[in-house]
Amino acid sequence: xxxxxxxxxxxxxxxxxxxxxxxxxxxxxxxxxxxxxxxxxxxxxxxxxxxxxxxxxxxxxxxxxxxxx
Amino acid sequence: xxxxxxxxxxxxxxxxxxxxxxxxxxxxxxxxxxxxxxxxxxxxxxxxxxxxxxxxxxxxxxxxxxxxxxxxxxxxxxxxxxxxxxxxxxxxxxxxxxxxxxxxxxxxxxxxxxxxxxxxxxxxxxxxxxxxxxxxxxxxxxxxxxxxxxxxxx
Numbered sequence: 001x002x003x004x005x006x007x008x009x010x011x012x013x014x015x016x017x018x019x020x021x022x023x024x025x026x027x028x029x030x031x032x033x034x035x036x037x038x039x040x041x042x043x044x045x046x047x048x049x050x051x052x053x054x055x056x057x058x059x060x061x062x063x064x065x066x067x068x069x
Numbered sequence: 070x071x072x073x074x075x076x077x078x079x080x081x082x083x084x085x086x087x088x089x090x091x092x093x094x095x096x097x098x099x100x101x102x103x104x105x106x107x108x109x110x111x112x113x114x115x116x117x118x119x120x121x122x123x124x125x126x127x128x129x130x131x132x133x134x135x136x137x138x139x140x141x142x143x144x145x146x147x148x149x150x151x152x153x154x155x156x157x158x159x160x161x162x163x164x165x166x167x168x169x170x171x172x173x174x175x176x177x178x179x180x181x182x183x184x185x186x187x188x189x190x191x192x193x194x195x196x197x198x199x200x201x202x203x204x205x206x207x208x209x210x211x212x213x214x215x216x217x218x219x220x221x222x223x
Contacts (some may be wrong), residue, residue, distance in 0.1 A: 010129060018137045023099040027079045027134065035126045039088070040077035041183050044118050048164035053154075056163050059098045060145055067116040067142075 070143075070172035071098070071184035073118040075209045075210050076135050079128045080127050091183050094210040098181065102138040107217055110144040111135050112171040114164055143171045152201075159194055160187070175197055179216075182205045 016028045048056065079092040101107035115135060143149070145167065152174060153166035160166050162201040165187055174179040181189065191207035198205050208216075 007129075011133070012134045014130060016075075017117055018133060022103055023138050024096045024103075026137075027096060027099075027130070030080065030126075030130050035124070035130070036080055036082055037124055037127065038082055040081050041074045041185075042124065043123065044121055044164075045162065045184070047121050048118065049162045051163065053157075053163045055208075056114075056117070056167065057145070057150070060113050061101055063117050063120050064113065066120075067113065 070112065070168070070175070070177040070180050071095075071115075071210075072168055072180065072184060072187075073115050073131075074183040075181050076115075076131050077122065077127070077212070078183055080130060091210050094214060097214045098210055099134070101138070101214075101217055106221060107213075108140040109138050110141055110143060110172070110175055110177055111139040112168065112175075113145050114167040114171060116142075118164060143175045145171070149174055156194070156197070157192060159197060162186075169194060169198075169205070169207070173203045178181050178204075178206065179213065180205060181210050181213055182207060183210065197205070 010032060014026075021029060051059075075091075075095045075098065078088065078095045081088055081092065083089040083092055098107065098109070102109045106192040111194055116132070119128060119132050119135065122131065137193055149167065149170045152170035153163065157163065160169070165184065168182075169180060169187075179186075187194075187207055194207060195205065
């Protein structure tokens, strides 16, 4: 998980959108900006299906700090 | 509990009709959470998978979406790992095993997913879990709004 996910300014902006618009209108806002790309089922599966149990658990442990921040 | 692909579906390429339908249904599910008609549970495997999404903008919005609608988040613990190990006999992708085990051991009624392989094996997995006295339905997001509607008498 990259640190950009928690860039303070972007985080504040997205949080404000969710607060003001709610989840559905926030999604529709980003849809209008044209960030719809790819197929997430295929994208994520193509990575995780090649990973071992140990690699996935290690990845979860590494990302734990960011998830809980 | 929602699979990662349910959170990300509305931000996928929606030119395919079935993907568009799943995206619309996913949005309805987020509204259920907002209206408190349903409770959405997230998990550590969900957030780990969100981190694997290549597009930075998409990844960031999905992360905040999940945080915005979640009621609680399930941490991976030894019991979840053990059940995921047992599920490996039925599913090759260990991340999927963790999704199912997290939902099954946190009292969720449904694991909602767009993953066709999981949906194809839903009956077999459900029977296996039932043999352990765990009741979990694996369904497509398209099917959840009508189930919630029926439960609420609509």
